[in-house]
Amino acid sequence: MRIKDVLSLEQGFFSFINYEIENFTFAQLDLLFLTKYGEREISPIIENLLDNENKLTTEKITLLGQIIYNMFAFSWNNQSDILEAEFNPIQNYYETLETTREVENTNTTNTDNNTYAFNSVESVDKDNSTQTSEGGVNETTTQTKKGLANANYCDIIEQALKVKAIKLVDIMFNDIKLFISLNIYK
Numbered sequence: 001m002r003i004k005d006v007l008s009l010e011q012g013f014f015s016f017i018n019y020e021i022e023n024f025t026f027a028q029l030d031l032l033f034l035t036k037y038g039e040r041e042i043s044p045i046i047e048n049l050l051d052n053e054n055k056l057t058t059e060k061i062t063l064l065g066q067i068i069y070n071m072f073a074f075s076w077n078n079q080s081d082i083l084e085a086e087f088n089p090i091q092n093y094y095e096t097l098e099t100t101r102e103v104e105n106t107n108t109t110n111t112d113n114n115t116y117a118f119n120s121v122e123s124v125d126k127d128n129s130t131q132t133s134e135g136g137v138n139e140t141t142t143q144t145k146k147g148l149a150n151a152n153y154c155d156i157i158e159q160a161l162k163v164k165a166i167k168l169v170d171i172m173f174n175d176i177k178l179f180i181s182l183n184i185y186k
Contacts (some may be wrong), residue, residue: 004038004179006046006056016065019073021169033173040181064180072175080168095145103137111113 007013007030013031021029045067049060056064109132 001042001054003040003042003046004034006036006042006050006054007038007061011061012059013065014054016061017068018065019069019076019172020136021172024169029169032169033176036173037177037181040177041184043180046180064161068176068179071179072172075175076168076172079171081149083166083168097143097145099141099143101137101139101141106132106134108132110178 009027009030010024012030013033014026024032045064046056049056051057051060070175
């Protein structure tokens with residue numbers, strides 16, 4: 001059996017998973033998923049949930065939706081946070097450095113000006129002085145460096161475009177596809 005044989009647009013499969021993606025309704029997600037993956041063979045988990053008429057009851061599809069939510073919602077939340085993060089690819093280096101410099105300075109200068117008279121053995125004080133100066137410098141310097149560090153500009157742009165091309169809906173669909181279908185085609 002195929003996915004499209006057990007899931008339908010009327011059932012509203014994504015409303016049972018109850019994981020919202022911005023800009024998409026559950027009906028839109030159902031349509032997109034069935035269009036992309038409806039031809040895939042169902043996995044054993046779906047086979048085990050089918051009733052005698054090979055249908056998924058509301059109770060069983062509710063159980064399946066809860067299992068999928070419990071298995072993947074944490075991962076989808078983390079991936080969503082990463083995909084929504086703002087970044088500038090050509091400024092992959094950012095550093096703020098703050099330097100504080102404190103210098104204390106105390107100087108004492110003694111000046112002895114002694115004069116010797118003609119034929120005198122002892123000196124006479126002429127101009128003795130003591131000078132003291134105090135001072136210091138207190139300064140804080142903040143330096144910010146940013147830009148492109150250690151990388152090829154073209155490689156960074158290519159990687160940024162690849163990241164921006166990833167969509168949460170594709171990640172979600174891939175996880176669900178691998179869980180409810182076999183990875184084979186006829």
